[in-house]
Amino acid sequence: MGRINKRNYEKSTDYLCWWYVQFTYRQKTTEELKNKGVDVLVEAVGVIEGEKHIRNKDYDLFLVSPQTKMYLNQFQSIGKEVDVPVVAIPPQAYIPVPMGIKKMADLVDKEI
Structure with a gap:
């Protein structure tokens, strides 16, 4: 479902409004993925910026946090328009x- 970013051959993932999660969690998730052989850049943005990033196709995959799930349908519709997957993060x-x-x-790993 992801695509390779042709500029730097790196897959990228964006977490929408993942405001409470510290840098170390994103870093550990990135390390876990690299240990599996998946080279990604994991970043976090707010809901307002997220819509813009989806429309601009700035990332290969957008994950919507549980506390912002009320935006999931809206973001998935935008993602379908521009052919970018938008997936809900399960609470677990x-x-x-x-x-x-x-x-x-x-x-x-499953979604990209």
């Missing part, structure tokens, strides 16, 4: 502990 993958990090990495 949104916990900054080893199990949550693994589930998040598995989700990203």
Whole structure:
């Protein structure tokens, strides 16, 4: 479902409004993915910026956090218009502990 970013051959993932998660969680998720052989850039943005990034196709995959799930249908519609996948993060993958990090990495790996 992802595409390779032709500018730097790196897949990228964006977390919409993942405001409470610290840099170390994103870093650990990135490390978990790299250990699986999946080279990605994991970033976080707010809901307002997220819509703009989806429309601009700035990332290969957009994950919507549980607390912003009310925007999921709206973001998925925009994603369909521009052919970019938008996926909900299940609550079990949104916990900054080893199990949550693994589930998040598995989700990203499956969807890109």
